[in-house]
Amino acid sequence: MKIGIMGCGVISNQYIKDIQRLYKNLEIYMVADIRKEIAEQTARENQIPFWGMPEQMLDSSDVELVVNLTPPTLHTEMNRKILLAGKHVYCEKPFAISLEEALEIQNLAKQQGLAIGCAPDTxxxxxxxxxxxxxxxxxxxxxxxxxxxxxxxxxxxxxxxxxxxxxxxxxxxxxxxxxxxxxxxxxxxxxxxxxxxxxxxxxxxxxxxxxxxxxxxxxxxxxxxxxxxxxxxxxxxxxxxxxxxxxxxxxxxxxxxxxxxxxxxxxxxxxxxxxxxxxxxxxxxxxxxxxxxxxxxxxxxxxxxxxGVYVRGAGVQDMVCKLHRNEKEDAQLAVHVxxxxxxxxxxxxxxxxxxxxxxxxxxx
Missing domain, CATH: 3.30.360.10 (Dihydrodipicolinate Reductase; domain 2)
Incomplete structure (x- = not known):
């Protein structure tokens, strides 16, 4: 599955390194950040073919699943945009700031027929x-x-x-x-x-x-x-x-x-x-x-x-495996948290x- 990394902050390096090292059925196809130069730098350092602004990732017909690593206060807004763009989403914790926001995104994913998951995956x-x-x-x-x-x-x-x-x-x-x-x-x-x-x-x-x-x-x-x-x-x-x-x-x-x-x-x-x-x-x-x-x-x-003791990305792999079995992750644990x-x-x-x-x- 082709995936995109949305947000190239501190934790993105860990996700990229571990996904590329461990999960050969996941291709990091694109990275995006509001600082386009940071996205380009991240892509070049990790041999990722495409980079751009968040809107470009949402418009990409090749990206099937987005890993949302934006700041916590933006999680709900970005999760909403990703789902409305027709893509599965795996979000870094916390899933939302309020229970109302968490339930909104969970229900939107169901309406769109898409999978949604959330860190942590430890x-x-x-x-x-x-x-x-x-x-x-x-x-x-x-x-x-x-x-x-x-x-x-x-x-x-x-x-x-x-x-x-x-x-x-x-x-x-x-x-x-x-x-x-x-x-x-x-x-x-x-x-x-x-x-x-x-x-x-x-x-x-x-x-x-x-x-x-x-x-x-x-x-x-x-x-x-x-x-x-x-x-x-x-x-x-x-x-x-x-x-x-x-x-x-x-x-x-x-x-x-x-x-x-x-x-x-x-x-x-x-x-x-x-x-x-x-x-x-x-x-x-x-x-x-x-x-x-x-x-x-x-x-x-x-x-x-x-x-590995400190690794990230197993939750993304878990979601993709479920999708291949025609199952959909619905973030039930994340909402409860x-x-x-x-x-x-x-x-x-x-x-x-x-x-x-x-x-x-x-x-x-």
């Missing part, structure tokens, strides 16, 4: 797939609770243009929440309700990248969220998302079951080795000698092919728990 990788298999096989018994924490000091140390991360549609919830929520729903099914509090730790941030070193930017969105999530299956998750933490020893993602604990690899990555701590180890530590009181996790091998995010925001604003209005099918 839950398709070897690490989360292995964790799902281990849970289903009973390695930690029945899951009871989850503790997950995305805690860092923000993006201004590495991103040359971090302003959108501190505006509406930015912050740690929209930026990193999709990785954690997609993994959570993949492992345990839909979310039932959320309860949250939010804070803004700093009124302004300092950019540390070379080009704009020392430049100050305003913060116009919450940058720290404390969240309690109740799954439809009854599992409780305690989750924290923050751009205000310089160092933390909290677990990235742990699952606590009736027979043990699972340490899940970073949901931002496609690969990684899960770890298990079984109840029998606790009993041995209680009644055994000093050499048995170490409390160590046991690493388990990944049960699926690891194509936006429902989770916007419900958390509303809970933080109202100091009241929020029930979700969407659900989604569990993936096999």
């Amino acid at each position: 839950f398709l990788g070897s690490s989360i797939s292995t964790c799902k298999k281990l849970i289903e096989d009973g390695w930690i018994g029945s899951p009871l609770y989850v503790c997950a924490n995305m805690l860092n000091s923000g993006v201004e140390t590495w991103h040359p243009r971090p302003e959108p991360f501190y505006e509406k549609g930015g912050g740690p919830l929209y930026d990193m929440g999709p990785y954690y929520f997609s993994a959570l729903v993949t492992l345990f099914g839909p979310v039932k309700s959320v309860f949250a509090s939010a804070r803004k730790g700093f009124l302004e941030r300092t950019i540390y990248t070379e080009e704009r070193f020392g430049h100050k930017i305003a913060v116009n969105t919450p940058t720290h969220f404390a969240v309690i999530v109740e799954m439809e299956k009854g599992i409780l998750a305690n989750m924290n998302f923050s751009f205000d933490i310089f160092k933390s020893t909290m677990p990235l993602f742990e699952i606590y079951g009736t027979d043990g604990t699972m340490e899940v690899p970073n949901p931002n990555m496609a690969g990684g080795t899960p770890k298990i701590y079984r109840r029998e180890q606790m009993l041995a530590e209680c009644f055994g000698g000093a050499d048995q009181r170490e409390g160590k996790f046991s690493s388990l091998p990944e049960l699926y092919q690891n194509i 936006i429902d989770i995010i916007t419900s958390i925001l509303k809970s933080a604003e109202t100091d009241m728990p929020q029930n979700l209005v969407t659900s989604c099918k569990e993936r096999g």
